[in-house]
Amino acid sequence: xxxxxxxxxxxxxxxxxxxxxxxxxxxxxxxxxxxxxxxxxxxxxxxxxxxxxxxxxxxxxxxxxxxxxxxxxxxxxxxxxxxxxxxxxxxxxxxxxxxxxxxxxxxxxxxxxxxxxxxxxxxxxxxxxxxxxxxxxxxxxxxxxxxxxxxxxxxxxxxxxxxxxxxxxxxxxxxxxxxxxxxxxxxxxxxxxxxxxxxxxxxxxxxxxxxxxxxxxxxxxxxxxxxxxxxxxxxxxxxxxxxxxxxxxxxxxxxxxxxxxxxxxxxxxxxxxxxxxxxxxxxxxxxxxxxxxxxxxxxxxxxxxxxxxxxxxxxxxxxxxxxxxxxxxxxxxxxxx
Amino acid sequence: xxxxxxxxxxxxxxxxxxxxxxxxxxxxxxxxxxxxxxxxxxxxxxxxxxxxxxxxxxxxxxxxxxxxxxxxxxxxxxxxxxxxxxxxxxxxxxxxxxxxxxxxxxxxxxxxxxxxxxxxxxxxxxxxxxxxxxxxxxxxxxxxxxxxxxxxxxxxxxxxxxxxxxxxxxxxxxxxxxxxxxxxxxxxxxxxxxxxxxxxxxxxxxxxxxxxxxxxxxxxxxxxxxxxxxxxxxxxxxxxxxxxxxxxxxxxxxxxxxxxxxxxxxxxxxxxxxxxxxxxxxxxxxxxxxxxxxxxxxxxxxxxxxxxxxxxxxxxxxxxxxxxxxxxxxxxxxxxxxxxxxxxxxxxxxxxxxxxxxxxxxxxxxxxxxxxxxxxxxx
Ligand SMILES: Cc1ncc(C[n+]2csc(CCOP(=O)(O)OP(=O)(O)O)c2C)c(N)n1
Ligand SMILES: [Mg+2]
Numbered sequence: 001x002x003x004x005x006x007x008x009x010x011x012x013x014x015x016x017x018x019x020x021x022x023x024x025x026x027x028x029x030x031x032x033x034x035x036x037x038x039x040x041x042x043x044x045x046x047x048x049x050x051x052x053x054x055x056x057x058x059x060x061x062x063x064x065x066x067x068x069x070x071x072x073x074x075x076x077x078x079x080x081x082x083x084x085x086x087x088x089x090x091x092x093x094x095x096x097x098x099x100x101x102x103x104x105x106x107x108x109x110x111x112x113x114x115x116x117x118x119x120x121x122x123x124x125x126x127x128x129x130x131x132x133x134x135x136x137x138x139x140x141x142x143x144x145x146x147x148x149x150x151x152x153x154x155x156x157x158x159x160x161x162x163x164x165x166x167x168x169x170x171x172x173x174x175x176x177x178x179x180x181x182x183x184x185x186x187x188x189x190x191x192x193x194x195x196x197x198x199x200x201x202x203x204x205x206x207x208x209x210x211x212x213x214x215x216x217x218x219x220x221x222x223x224x225x226x227x228x229x230x231x232x233x234x235x236x237x238x239x240x241x242x243x244x245x246x247x248x249x250x251x252x253x254x255x256x257x258x259x260x261x262x263x264x265x266x267x268x269x270x271x272x273x274x275x276x277x278x279x280x281x282x283x284x285x286x287x288x289x290x291x292x293x294x295x296x297x298x299x300x301x302x303x304x305x306x307x308x309x310x311x312x313x314x315x316x317x318x319x320x321x322x323x324x325x326x327x328x329x330x331x332x333x334x335x336x337x
Numbered sequence: 338x339x340x341x342x343x344x345x346x347x348x349x350x351x352x353x354x355x356x357x358x359x360x361x362x363x364x365x366x367x368x369x370x371x372x373x374x375x376x377x378x379x380x381x382x383x384x385x386x387x388x389x390x391x392x393x394x395x396x397x398x399x400x401x402x403x404x405x406x407x408x409x410x411x412x413x414x415x416x417x418x419x420x421x422x423x424x425x426x427x428x429x430x431x432x433x434x435x436x437x438x439x440x441x442x443x444x445x446x447x448x449x450x451x452x453x454x455x456x457x458x459x460x461x462x463x464x465x466x467x468x469x470x471x472x473x474x475x476x477x478x479x480x481x482x483x484x485x486x487x488x489x490x491x492x493x494x495x496x497x498x499x500x501x502x503x504x505x506x507x508x509x510x511x512x513x514x515x516x517x518x519x520x521x522x523x524x525x526x527x528x529x530x531x532x533x534x535x536x537x538x539x540x541x542x543x544x545x546x547x548x549x550x551x552x553x554x555x556x557x558x559x560x561x562x563x564x565x566x567x568x569x570x571x572x573x574x575x576x577x578x579x580x581x582x583x584x585x586x587x588x589x590x591x592x593x594x595x596x597x598x599x600x601x602x603x604x605x606x607x608x609x610x611x612x613x614x615x616x617x618x619x620x621x622x623x624x625x626x627x628x629x630x631x632x633x634x635x636x637x638x639x640x641x642x643x644x645x646x647x648x649x650x651x652x653x654x655x656x657x658x659x660x661x662x663x664x665x666x667x668x669x670x671x672x673x674x675x676x677x678x679x680x681x682x683x684x685x686x687x688x689x690x691x692x693x694x695x696x697x698x699x700x701x702x703x704x705x706x707x708x709x710x711x712x713x714x715x716x
Contacts (some may be wrong), residue, residue, distance in 0.1 A: 068529035078499020119711035174715035
């Protein structure tokens with residue numbers, strides 16, 4: 001017999017499976033948890049994130065909802081008020097706008113306006129992001145809307161490990177969380193990784209350093225983290241060593257990790273897929289200029305989507321979005337500043 | 338039946354052709370009927386008194402009067418179990434302290450807010466259930482089973498549905514009552530939420546207080562169907578119409594819907610036809626006198642729920658003719674009415690609430706920055 005028979009098979013998992021495991025394990029652990037969304041039960045979700053859960057937990061706990069985003073979120077609020085934890089799926093994060101009022105006025109404010117009497121263990125999650133030809137209404141990153149609504153936490157994982165750990169942390173947080181999943185990463189092969197077999201979480205509000213460097217800091221989240229890493233590869237060939245920070249959660253934001261990096265590199269480029277004006281990159285830059293101004297040798301730079309919707313066909317889409325090329329150019333300019 | 342007219346409803350409701358087997362109100366005792374009458378006075382006095390306090394400059398903020406609509410509050414609450422949930426809005430301020438008041442006005446353990454707490458909220462004091470963080474009716478209590486209201490019209494109906502869903506999942510038999518104006522039935526969330534509740538047969542009763550006006554807009558510009566209750570047809574659920582001036586008719590229709598809900602048959606809409614006696618809020622009294630035709634206003638105020646109830650009690654012999662001229666609060670505006678127009682018990686009850694509110698402190702300023710996030714972690 002060959003030795004490989006006894007060696008434990010290394011089972012690598014993708015981002016989507018990681019999410020599914022997080023929900024499944026939390027459903028098992030917490031009998032007061034409910035999942036609801038469009039097509040999440042019988043079908044198992046448009047992308048399959050909830051595949052098999054209804055068969056396992058029944059249609060009372062994994063609920064196929066009418067196409068009513070506001071009712072999906074509003075009823076989740078009512079369930080939370082009555083002792084439940086709720087995972088509410090948006091079929092695409094773009095459609096969250098249809099439930100916007102229930103999120104920002106009803107759910108986000110609940111703890112505040114009840115002076116702490118009621119808290120809202122509700123996670124609204126859904127597939128987000130561009131670069132897939134999804135066009136205007138299946139490509140959005142509308143995270144800034146929610147960062148601007150006090151009372152919400154905002155999370156955006158970029159790896160399978162983080163996807164699982166952050167989703168579990170979100171479901172246990174007790175605050176409403178808007179959870180941005182990057183659908184382009186759902187099944188990306190090169191990201192597959194082994195996940196711990198034991199229960200783990202990734203705490204909200206802790207950034208990750210994805211690559212160390214000394215000359216310039218990229219700060220990003222979601223899919224753009226990979227553009228930053230690719231740009232760092234390019235830059236290394238030209239002798240420029242970029243550090244890449246994945247903030248992982250926008251609210252709360254781990255500012256310390258960002259400032260520590262800038263203390264080393266003295267230059268920063270903040271990257272996100274959302275449009276520039278009032279986007280989260282702008283918020284990060286504002287905090288850096290207020291709190292770490294003395295560390296900077298060059299003005300902080302934002303690389304974001306143009307202030308446009310996300311167009312459909314590839315040349316148009318790539319034209320408006322951050323790209324490796326744009327990042328490399330920006331980095332070279334900033335180190336020469 | 339016309340959408341516009343509360344009086345038309347009354348004419349239709351009076352001589353009921355079908356042999357009436359038994360209405361829930363037939364089972365009320367004489368004492369209970371009298372208690373409902375007293376509760377109408379309590380709701381009215383709350384309104385009258387707050388307007389007087391405001392005119393004296395003792396209150397800030399807008400008052401949304403429930404004057405002439407008290408039968409809806411009293412009639413809908415009276416038959417509930419203490420553990421049922423309610424979701425009142427701006428027009429239902431007395432509902433917050435009248436939930437479960439049946440179990441004793443002085444009963445501190447009842448599952449409803451105390452009049453002291455509600456007055457503290459009106460005065461913007463720290464003893465408000467919401468520590469005066471949001472204004473007017475925007476309070477609630479999980480333990481008292483009152484869903485916290487917000488400004489967003491119809492916005493609490495999905496919350497009510499979620500509360501109901503969770504209750505059923507827990508094996509409970511609670512019913513959730515939501516209150517809405519007729520204008521609010523034009524909101525998208527009204528339809529999304531009731532559709533969801535109907536699909537899942539959730540025990541949610543949506544009361545529509547059709548007072549004919551949504552701020553400056555008449556009902557026919559809000560709702561195209563003859564009765565607002567006709568909206569129920571699209572959801573395949575009962576749509577009942579009650580005479581909102583008659584506390585016993587409201588009680589009957591709401592109990593019918595509540596029993597339907599409790600038995601697992603699903604939600605209903607109960608439209609209570611009434612009339613907004615004054616402005617949308619007290620800031621609107623002067624303008625409302627101009628944008629609404631005078632004859633409509635005179636007619637709309639013509640069937641005061643206190644008088645309708647008094648008449649019924651006289652007919653039933655519950656009260657003698659000595660009560661015919663006693664406590665004549667009906668038909669009087671806040672400035673016309675005096676304490677003598679109300680039962681002493683009512684005046685004393687509210688006085689205690691107001692004294693408490695006046696003595697209560699403002700919340701410490703730094704509370705403005707607190708409770709944005711919950712710190713405790715969850716299950
Ligand atoms: C979503 C929303 N839109 C507008 C308003 C402003 N507003 C407050 S009350 C009101 C009229 C409500 O009319 P109706 O539903 O008939 O209730 P009523 O005040 O007559 O009891 C309006 C337009 C609001 N509070 N919420
Ligand atoms: Mg109205």
